[in-house]
Amino acid sequence: MSEYTIKDRVAIIGVGETKYYKRGQAPVPEFRLACEAIIKAADDAGIDVRDIDGISGYADDRNEASRLATALGLKHLGFAGMVWGGGGGGGSGAVGNAAAAVAAGYSKYCVVFRALAQGQFGRFGQAPVTNYVSGSPAYTAPYGLYVPAQWVALRTRRFMHQYGINQEPLAAVALADYYHAQFNPRAVMYGRPLTREEYDKSRWIAEPFHLFDCCMENDGSAALIVTTADRARDAKQKPAYIMAAAQGSNYRHNATIENSADYASSNFKTLAPRLFEMAGITPKDVDCAQMYEHFSGAVMISLVEHGFCKPEEVMEFVTFENITAPKGKLPINTSGGNIAECYMHGLELVNEAVRQVRGDSTCQVPDCKISLVASGPMVSPVSDLIVHSI
Amino acid sequence: MADEKKYYLPEGLPTPRAQRTGLDNEFWAASKRHELMVQRCNSCKAFQWGPEFLCHECRSFDMGWHKVSGRGRLYSWVRCWNPVHPALKEACPYIVAVIELPDAGNVRMVGNLLGDPMQNPPFDVAVEAVFEDHPEATLVQWKLTP
Numbered sequence: 001m002s003e004y005t006i007k008d009r010v011a012i013i014g015v016g017e018t019k020y021y022k023r024g025q026a027p028v029p030e031f032r033l034a035c036e037a038i039i040k041a042a043d044d045a046g047i048d049v050r051d052i053d054g055i056s057g058y059a060d061d062r063n064e065a066s067r068l069a070t071a072l073g074l075k076h077l078g079f080a081g082m083v084w085g086g087g088g089g090g091g092s093g094a095v096g097n098a099a100a101a102v103a104a105g106y107s108k109y110c111v112v113f114r115a116l117a118q119g120q121f122g123r124f125g126q127a128p129v130t131n132y133v134s135g136s137p138a139y140t141a142p143y144g145l146y147v148p149a150q151w152v153a154l155r156t157r158r159f160m161h162q163y164g165i166n167q168e169p170l171a172a173v174a175l176a177d178y179y180h181a182q183f184n185p186r187a188v189m190y191g192r193p194l195t196r197e198e199y200d201k202s203r204w205i206a207e208p209f210h211l212f213d214c215c216m217e218n219d220g221s222a223a224l225i226v227t228t229a230d231r232a233r234d235a236k237q238k239p240a241y242i243m244a245a246a247q248g249s250n251y252r253h254n255a256t257i258e259n260s261a262d263y264a265s266s267n268f269k270t271l272a273p274r275l276f277e278m279a280g281i282t283p284k285d286v287d288c289a290q291m292y293e294h295f296s297g298a299v300m301i302s303l304v305e306h307g308f309c310k311p312e313e314v315m316e317f318v319t320f321e322n323i324t325a326p327k328g329k330l331p332i333n334t335s336g337g338n339i340a341e342c343y344m345h346g347l348e349l350v351n352e353a354v355r356q357v358r359g360d361s362t363c364q365v366p367d368c369k370i371s372l373v374a375s376g377p378m379v380s381p382v383s384d385l386i387v388h389s390i
Numbered sequence: 391m392a393d394e395k396k397y398y399l400p401e402g403l404p405t406p407r408a409q410r411t412g413l414d415n416e417f418w419a420a421s422k423r424h425e426l427m428v429q430r431c432n433s434c435k436a437f438q439w440g441p442e443f444l445c446h447e448c449r450s451f452d453m454g455w456h457k458v459s460g461r462g463r464l465y466s467w468v469r470c471w472n473p474v475h476p477a478l479k480e481a482c483p484y485i486v487a488v489i490e491l492p493d494a495g496n497v498r499m500v501g502n503l504l505g506d507p508m509q510n511p512p513f514d515v516a517v518e519a520v521f522e523d524h525p526e527a528t529l530v531q532w533k534l535t536p
């Protein structure tokens with residue numbers, strides 16, 4: 001084993017979240033949600049919240065590390081890190097940064113968090129209204145190309161065209177997310193099952209995405225605690241050891257005005273091999289996966305680029321039966337994910353991966369040892385994480 | 391019958407303007423003359439889009455502009471149904487297209503595909519640029535080559 005790896009040196013020992021709300025329904029401000037989630041994660045880990053000495057965020061979170069450290073009364077702040085841009089693409093990357101900080105000794109207990117109250121700030125799915133636009137948006141906004149639903153659809157459609165894929169895999173992902181959410185009392189869509197007929201009848205947002213192919217808009221916060229493997233051994237919870245983490249981007253993926261060198265890509269082609277190399281496993285060894293779904297169609301491309309199936313096999317592989325727990329070949333998004341649990345920018349997917357390997361998911365995959373998280377397809381950077389139980 | 395629409399999308403969307411840095415002045419000036427320009431490296435002749443201060447192929451800062459034919463192929467398109475901007479409330483659905491330019495190293499441009507918003511054009515068909523003059527800027531739109 002290479003000396004330069006975090007494999008099994010670091011573990012996630014606690015997870016927590018606030019109640020998840022529909023957009024605009026949170027009764028308290030976003031910063032307070034962040035504090036609540038962090039306190040809950042510390043409680044779950046069985047540590048004093050004041051012993052947290054690292055804060056790792058992503059997506060340019062509005063709730064600054066120094067304010068959090070002050071408000072929570074942290075004795076010392078040894079690490080404060082942020083994954084640049086990329087929205088939900090930084091979720092696993094923030095865990096990777098926390099792991100690096102802990103492995104390097106900057107922090108003993110590093111919290112990873114995301115707080116998001118879209119009801120209190122701007123919505124991701126709506127354009128800002130301005131008179132003039134310059135820079136790369138000058139080449140897209142005047143044509144009504146503004147939001148991720150549209151450009152993810154453009155890339156998804158090109159992929160579908162190249163490999164002869166129809167609506168079925170997209171429907172399978174949306175229905176699987178809703179199915180899993182029916183077992184998860186935390187899920188915003190708990191008690192709100194989705195039928196295929198409702199899916200087909202739902203309005204188009206941007207073809208091929210129906211309303212139910214799109215992530216929700218929510219208020220809430222999620223957090224988790226990362227520490228060294230040595231400290232994790234004495235933890236209250238069964239640790240979820242980090243087998244591998246990776247973050248980054250393909251060659252010129254972020255070239256503007258839809259000029260990614262590899263257009264119909266989820267942007268995991270160069271990341272995923274590094275991830276599996278660090279973990280020392282192959283895709284076949286993964287028991288369940290949490291595949292970020294801002295839009296259902298991106299999931300099949302992420303699955304392909306992680307080696308779970310070939311592009312020509314998408315129609316056979318990405319079926320409701322194959323991707324649902326407990327019996328599917330590769331259950332995905334077992335908490336309901338961004339589409340039906342909560343759009344916590346994918347940090348709810350990391351918490352679910354931890355719960356799966358601890359064995360306390362609401363939709364438990366039998367004997368789940370290894371769970372993978374793929375954060376933020378098509379954006380830049382994207383990131384990956386594999387956790388396992390020992 | 392209503393008159394033919396003046397513009398593909400209603401007025402009220404933001405007006406494009408060149409960057410303060412001067413990086414893309416040439417593109418917007420050329421569009422007003424109904425010419426389509428793409429950035430090209432003076433050293434290694436590589437095409438580059440969107441514009442940047444240096445060439446990603448050879449790191450030269452000596453970047454120039456190259457006039458292209460305006461003929462391309464329909465690389466991808468999406469029919470948008472959700473009014474993501476107040477000006478689009480009555481304009482849905484509309485089609486956004488990504489166009490590849492084979493005579494410019496296959497760089498891609500974005501525009502609307504003119505014509506029936508309910509059309510289902512095949513991928514990779516030939517398209518050509520159409521210049522849509524607005525008071526302060528000219529947009530580059532695309533139509534299927536007859």
Ligand SMILES: [Zn+2]
Nearest residue numbers: 431434445448
């Ligand atoms: Zn060059």
